[in-house]
Amino acid sequence: MNDKVFISYAKEDYTFAEKLYDFLKENDFKPWLDKKEILPGQDWNYVLHKSLREANYIILLLSHTSVQKRGYVQREFKLSLEYYEEKLEDDIYLIPLKIDDCEVPDSLRKFQWVEHNSQDCFDLVLKSLCLQRNKYESFEKKQIASKEIFAYKELNEEYEYSNNNKTNFQLKSSYVQFTDESIASLSEVNAMIKGKNIDFITNSRRNFIEITGETKAIEGIDWYYDLSITPNMISKSVISLNENFYCYTGGAHGIGIIKGLNLHINPTFTIEIQDLFEYEDHAVVLNFVSNFCFKELQKMYNEWVETSEEEIELQTKETLFWEKSLLPEWDKYDSYFITKTGIEIIFNPYSVSGYAFGIQFVTIPFVELLKIVTEKSKLEALIQKIQ
Structure with missing residues (x-):
């Protein structure tokens, strides 16, 4: 640790x-x-x-x-x-x-x-x-x-299979379990994490094991599946988990996806990004998030690709990134982390651009969000819970 x-x-x-x-x-x-x-x-x-x-x-x-x-x-x-x-x-x-x-x-x-x-x-x-x-x-x-945060342990599982063609299929997972199960909410979180791990293992196996129980007669490079679930942020009332999935089944590259799982503790429930704002503020927040993410992703793109000042001035959401990928709609930004200072939006491969652009993270500070909302009570309550 x-x-x-x-x-x-x-x-x-x-x-x-x-x-x-x-x-x-x-x-x-x-x-x-x-x-x-x-x-x-x-x-x-x-x-x-x-x-x-x-x-x-x-x-x-x-x-x-x-x-x-x-x-x-x-x-x-x-x-x-x-x-x-x-x-x-x-x-x-x-x-x-x-x-x-x-x-x-x-x-x-x-x-x-x-x-x-x-x-x-x-x-x-x-x-x-x-x-x-x-x-x-x-x-x-x-x-x-003092119960301000919760202790946890890391668990690891590994499974390996092979077929007559000497192709190997490897499954690896690592995940956390909170140790104080006298708190009912943490028992629920542990069960949720275990369930995700079991789903990953069983769903991955079906990709290379036949209904007969035999390993599929696949030839070529070894296959690899990996899952990790780790804490991104822990407080006495909110836990933000980092769920990473990766698989490689041949070809030029594998595919990796990162998801944020944000949970309220006592009682346990998931916190979706739209839950942080009053309904009356949703339109304003979505437009702000859309524009903020575009500007940050634009900077990342232009650091990655040498771009002239003239080209940068002509860039728009529609010309630089995939059509409709940054629309002011909640499902475009629903994978995120809650951090101590703000929210961190996750853009996985192919979400806004091609594979080569990779995974990108855009951090929006709470102080910026508080400036644009008319009703601040939900955001302020969250900030108080995680400090």
Whole structure:
């Protein structure tokens, strides 16, 4: 627990990143490095986003290459800063590590960085990680004791099948179970999570096992199915869960989908995005969300593809993204997380653009939503419940 470390780096700096990975692993942390963790055939964009979101700490390797490179490295930097906003002021979450004499980007200057030329740079990183892990564990113990948050354990299941053609079919799942089942609401949440896990396993099996019980005579590359259900945010009254599904059954790439499951506790019920607003405000909120998401996705697109200023000025929802994909309708934004500071809309592959655009997240702060609604009671009640 509290030991997941995401290492962000440019591919040219892989040798250094690998040394850091090995060092952290030897010191009881669980570092994540794409070349170490992403399996052949997996959707790297999906797995990368998932791992970045679930990380307890993020180490940004800064070099002349990484700070000037367009594309995914910059997107990792940007997402890291967004996730930092959910942390406390004195939390150690982002650790910039300079591996050459590059300039530190303005957006990262508020964070104390580590210089690689210091002999003990890895030890300094480890010291910071251990300090924050101890802080997390101490704080969580106090919160659990006072019922402010709920303790949980992580469970893992794995099944493997093969056929006469030596094709393997692998199922993996990891999910959480809350340990205090004296609270009826948590028992219901546990049952819901278990049900999703069982549905995943049984529905996945039917894709490669015949009614006779025999494995289908499929030839070629191995098939892989993965599900993880992890906490995104836990408070005494609201739990936001991150449900990740991925499968690969051959072809150019697999497919990964992320869903948010937001639950009220005591009593238990799901919280749909439209539940956060009074009906009278729905039209205003939907138009705001549609426009806000377009502007943020437009920025992401133009960071990904080199676009001239003239082209950017001509971009509209209809020309840049798929027709009707950003209409002011609730079903376009119904997969989301509740965070400490706002709501995070999830755009899975093919929801607004082609597969290559990947999974994108748009965070809308509560403060922005409060500005546009006339009736604030529902939003204010939610904010109070999660603080």
